[in-house]
Amino acid sequence: MQLKCANLFEQSAYVGGTWIEATSQPNDTVVNPANGEAVGRVPRLTAAQANDAVSHAATAFDEWREWSGRERACVLREWAQLVKAHRDDLAIILSSEQGKPIHEARAEIAQAANYIEWFSEESRRIYGDNMPAARRSQRVHVIRQPVGVCAAITSWTFPSSMVARKIGAALAAGCTVVLKPSSEAPFSALALCVLAENAGLPRGVFSVLTGDDDTLVQALVDSPQVRKVSFTGSIETGKQLMARCANTVKKVSLELGASSPFIVFDDADLDLAVSGAVAARFRHTGQAAMCANRFLIQDSVHDEFVRRLAGKVKALKVGDGMRDDSQVGPLIDGAALARIEAMVAQAVSAGAKVVAGGQRHPAGPNFYQPTVLTDVDPSMDICGDEILGPVASVMRFSDEAEALRLANQPRTGLAAYFYTSDLNRSFRVVEALECGVVGVNETLVFNEVAPFGGVKESGMGREGSHYGVDEYLDTKYVCIGNVG
Secondary structure, three states: OOOOOHHHOOOEEEEOOEEEEOOOOOEEEEEOOOOOOEEEEEEOOOHHHHHHHHHHHHHHHHHHOOOOHHHHHHHHHHHHHHHHHOHHHHHHHHHHHHOOOHHHHHHHHHHHHHHHHHHHHHOOOOOOEEEOOOOOOOEEEEEEEEOOEEEEEOOOOOOOHHHHHHHHHHHHHOOEEEEEOOOOOOHHHHHHHHHHHHOOOOOOOEEEOOOOHHHHHHHHHHOOOEEEEEEEOOHHHHHHHHHHHOOOOOEEEEEOOOOEEEEEOOOOOHHHHHHHHHHHHHHHHHOOOOOEEEEEEEHHHHHHHHHHHHHHHHOOOEOOOOOOOOOEOOOOOHHHHHHHHHHHHHHHHOOOEEEEOOOEOOOOOOOEOOEEEEOOOOOOHHHOOOOOOOEEEEEEEOOHHHHHHHHHOOOEEOEEEEEOOOHHHHHHHHHHOOOOEEEEOOOOOOOOOOOEOOEEOOEEOOEOHHHHHHOOEEEEEEEEOOOO
16 A cells, blocks of 8 residues: 555554554454455454453543533544545555445545544534423423443444544543444554544543454443443344343444335436436445345336446446546455355346346456346345345336335335435325435435434434434433522
8 A cells, every 4th residue: 555644554453542563463464355465464352452441441531521522622623634634545545455446435534534523513512401390499400421431333334434423423422432343444443543643532532442353342242331332233243232232231323234225206307316326226336234225116117217227337347446447346355245146146046137247247356247137026135134235126116105115125224215206205205214314316315414324123323413422422310409
């Protein structure tokens, strides 16, 4: 990697304000999914070191919680400015370890800075309430206070913006945080940590652990000093974490899997819908929970939509994320590629038709062709919780009622998108969809000012916006009696 600031590529964990380097002890090597080459290595910390990070966070919390909102805002704002200043280097690190096309990596870094900057402003706007009391001699107040030490567990899908979204909110609320980033992409989180330290974040307020996911996550979740866990990952893992958190009754935020529908009604602008479909499915190589999985197209426009979509998909440029012209990068690893292959094969054997792609791409061992399938049935594996790959599965529907039935059928409910020119329909469908986020004639709907999260088995809690800060606050009721 050719970085302007080489110090951003940190191959050490960060515990209580101290960088812990890889030694002769076991360590983990991170591989670039585009070419199979080693990006770097990080130390494999122990459960004892995770507990040490929690202890440092508990000690730091006593002081950090006393900082005024203005003081916390100054540090967070400086952190955001440093992220903006080093955007290109941070994007190179991100693309190298995760494979994302470089232009998408730059956009993610910009979004990470936006989250941190937004939460710097929100740290000054944590309000309580004065309420009318039941008796003349009483005064009733409600105050909001930080939860305490928090554990954040992030995935490799958005290794920078996801970290900023969780950590920024927690720090703005006055909490301290121990972060366990994904083992597949830890360097983006470590680079952000370098900049947080440079911005003046006090020792112990923020730690970043590297190593075996199960060992470290178990230590964090079981620690009685950790009062809140924020997790992004699979549904099954989220359920297990939620059960473990019950032992100490921790607050929990979960952002889990999804099978997001994309509905096109017969009155939609097809050009707009097709462009939105390509972005909603193939952005990030389809490796994100909020990417549309199932494309529900009304009968009368189905064939034309498929024709236009297949043409656009066949024109997508696949290649190493570091190439400026790449639009679709590699899958995160060989297991992910094999999973996509198996699901497409199962769908085809059950009657689905391939109209674009459908096999590995010669760009490298982890590349798969952008693919469009038609005649897909909801029972196929390709319509499962989330496929995390560049495959669009297209189904027909006859009327609005059937579209909603198909859209709401899965156990998950994170995001949904639909295209229509009927204003009345837009209100009906928005209210009927069982999900946490809806895009109407739009797929670029995620940003720092809006709450992000799902319903049903897609999780609980919200990230981003002032709702994201609320997740890290406790509400305390105060009654003052015998006044006057």
